[in-house]
Amino acid sequence: MRTSRLLAQYVCGLRADELRPESRDAALRCILDLLTAAAAGMREPVARAVRRTVRSQYGSGAAAIWFTGERTTECGAVFCNSAAAAALDLDDGFRLARGHPGAAVIPAAMTALADDQLQTGELLAAIVAGYEAGVRIAMARPSYAPSGAWSPFASIAAAGRIRRLSPEIVSQAFGIAAQCAPALPGLAGLMGSDVKEGIAWGAATGLTALYLAEEGFTGPEQIFDDSGLFAGERIVAGLGGSPMIEGTYFKPYACCRHIHAPLDAFLALLQRYSISAGDVDSVEVHTYAATFNLSNLPRPRTLIEAQYSVPFCLAICALRGPQALLPMEDSVLEDEAVRTFANRITLHCDPEIEAMFPSRSPARVVLDASGRRLESPVTEPRGDPTAPMSWDELREKFFVATRRALTRQRQLEVFDAVEQLREGKLVPLKAALE
Numbered sequence: 001m002r003t004s005r006l007l008a009q010y011v012c013g014l015r016a017d018e019l020r021p022e023s024r025d026a027a028l029r030c031i032l033d034l035l036t037a038a039a040a041g042m043r044e045p046v047a048r049a050v051r052r053t054v055r056s057q058y059g060s061g062a063a064a065i066w067f068t069g070e071r072t073t074e075c076g077a078v079f080c081n082s083a084a085a086a087a088l089d090l091d092d093g094f095r096l097a098r099g100h101p102g103a104a105v106i107p108a109a110m111t112a113l114a115d116d117q118l119q120t121g122e123l124l125a126a127i128v129a130g131y132e133a134g135v136r137i138a139m140a141r142p143s144y145a146p147s148g149a150w151s152p153f154a155s156i157a158a159a160g161r162i163r164r165l166s167p168e169i170v171s172q173a174f175g176i177a178a179q180c181a182p183a184l185p186g187l188a189g190l191m192g193s194d195v196k197e198g199i200a201w202g203a204a205t206g207l208t209a210l211y212l213a214e215e216g217f218t219g220p221e222q223i224f225d226d227s228g229l230f231a232g233e234r235i236v237a238g239l240g241g242s243p244m245i246e247g248t249y250f251k252p253y254a255c256c257r258h259i260h261a262p263l264d265a266f267l268a269l270l271q272r273y274s275i276s277a278g279d280v281d282s283v284e285v286h287t288y289a290a291t292f293n294l295s296n297l298p299r300p301r302t303l304i305e306a307q308y309s310v311p312f313c314l315a316i317c318a319l320r321g322p323q324a325l326l327p328m329e330d331s332v333l334e335d336e337a338v339r340t341f342a343n344r345i346t347l348h349c350d351p352e353i354e355a356m357f358p359s360r361s362p363a364r365v366v367l368d369a370s371g372r373r374l375e376s377p378v379t380e381p382r383g384d385p386t387a388p389m390s391w392d393e394l395r396e397k398f399f400v401a402t403r404r405a406l407t408r409q410r411q412l413e414v415f416d417a418v419e420q421l422r423e424g425k426l427v428p429l430k431a432a433l434e
Helices: 003-013 021-041 043-058 072-088 102-114 120-139 151-162 165-178 200-213 234-235 257-272 289-293 310-318 330-334 338-342 391-401 406-425 427-432
Strands: 063-065 070-071 280-287 345-349 366-367 372-375
Touching: 003 120, 003 165, 003 234, 021 072, 021 102, 021 120, 021 257, 021 406, 043 070, 043 072, 043 372, 063 072, 063 102, 070 072, 072 102, 072 151, 072 200, 072 280, 072 330, 102 120, 102 151, 102 200, 102 427, 120 151, 120 234, 120 406, 151 165, 151 200, 165 200, 257 280, 257 289, 257 310, 257 366, 280 310, 280 330, 310 330, 310 345, 391 406
Parallel strands: 280 345
Antiparallel strands: 063 070, 280 366, 366 372
């Protein structure tokens, strides 16, 4: 049987009443974290531009554009909500996929919230299915690709499962999307443009592929078995075991994941030795080679460029504290003290750390401060499964990250709605996302 059909059978056959407790908990954590990213990102220029385009080009419908009171078609809503979630680089990720599944999966699954018959278990099962398909296909590619190249498969699985479509339709949609997904250059997502990794385009493409497959449109269903394009055996190896969603990482800072381990190592040194920014003469960041694909500008022109600069983000933390990265504000771009501190920071490729990547993404930091040379241990980024963020930490992230986007009352309503999903109550979430 073709790989796409085997994966589609898993997706369509995933039963809500058979989800592991760990998977249900992971799905709830992913929902809270993705709504954090989307609410914080909805005011960003990229999210506003997408909403204006959707209003004029996608038309009206029953699907909510989150936190705006507006509605549009399902595909338009996925485009808007995914774009907002990816805008600040605050959305979740999966280490071996080297990308971000949640910004595609959860908007696609939540298009079904307009259905009054939807049950919480079905929503969670669809989210688990979406992460499974997206991550597995990402890991099966022969080389790195930005998330938008595989986010269509994640949105297909989530929407296909929640709509109870057949494996035949889902499999055909996989084939269609494989030829229609954003064909981004490998490092396109790291250049600091509004396109980011093309996640929103991919998610909308996946949903469109699913609609086409429902209408009888066909694609190259055998494409996952082409060894030049995918390692099909990786897609199905261990399928049905512990779901991939349980390996999701969460981000405490609104910047590229490659920057997180340097931040955590740097902040730990400051705290351990009671160092202030004024004491620091220079900073060395020892990391893996992929970090050098970032722009790493000490004087970024935009907040998006800043999200991809190790020196600038470390400088912000040193001078303004870590909450200044949750998320960054425009004022940091003109802060001459931040720019000056960023110029004291150098990056170094460490062969030992390079050997750990991509299954791990640690870093080591060395400071010269007041005549002392201080070195951190090799540090894993906070939020990885090996150093997870607790529910209370995700709650704190939500309230801090959305403090300028939502009123306090709205924050309480959204958080309470997510907590009520544990009790099987979906109505509060529908109301909270209006």
